Amino acid sequence: xxxxxxxxxxxxxxxxxxxxxxxxxxxxxxxxxxxxxxxxxxxxxxxxxxxxxxxxxxxxxxxxxxxxxxxxxxxxxxxxxxxxxxxxxxxxxxxxxxxxxxxxxxxxxxxxxxxxxxxxxxxxxxxxxxxxxxxxxxxxxx
Numbered sequence: 001x002x003x004x005x006x007x008x009x010x011x012x013x014x015x016x017x018x019x020x021x022x023x024x025x026x027x028x029x030x031x032x033x034x035x036x037x038x039x040x041x042x043x044x045x046x047x048x049x050x051x052x053x054x055x056x057x058x059x060x061x062x063x064x065x066x067x068x069x070x071x072x073x074x075x076x077x078x079x080x081x082x083x084x085x086x087x088x089x090x091x092x093x094x095x096x097x098x099x100x101x102x103x104x105x106x107x108x109x110x111x112x113x114x115x116x117x118x119x120x121x122x123x124x125x126x127x128x129x130x131x132x133x134x135x136x137x138x139x140x141x142x
Contacts, residue, residue, distance in 0.1 A: 060135060069130035073123045087122075091115040 077087040085093075094112040106112045136142055 062131075062134060065130050065134045066127065069127040070123070072130065073126040077119060077122060087115065087119055091119045 074088065078089070080086045080089070082090060090111075094110070094115050098106045098110065098112050
């Protein structure tokens with residue numbers, strides 16, 4: 001009898017939904033529903049039994065973009081514009097200077113790091129914009 005009294009007093013502290021034999025359903029803004037609302041603007045495709053918004057080959061890499069992007073970066077970076085030397089020439093020259101004392105790494109004050117970062121940043125920007133432009137043109141975005 002005492003156990004039923006304790007149980008009834010605890011149930012009495014909750015809502016009336018807890019006293020029903022059905023399972024209680026808690027709704028909160030902190031607990032999300034396991035089913036998410038689908039965005040009607042994005043197409044949903046099945047791939048391998050899963051639903052996804054992206055194509056399987058989302059990068060869609062094209063070797064012509066890589067080739068033209070590399071040529072498109074090597075051409076302007078090979079123009080002698082920095083004290084009569086090109087960025088590519090300065091980068092390769094700094095590689096040779098650092099390989100002269102090979103086992104030791106280049107110090108942080110070495111110009112090698114400036115040429116390395118500048119040359120690669122330009123290359124990756126050229127490749128990225130080339131990919132965007134080429135795929136944008138083939139997909140009729142512009």
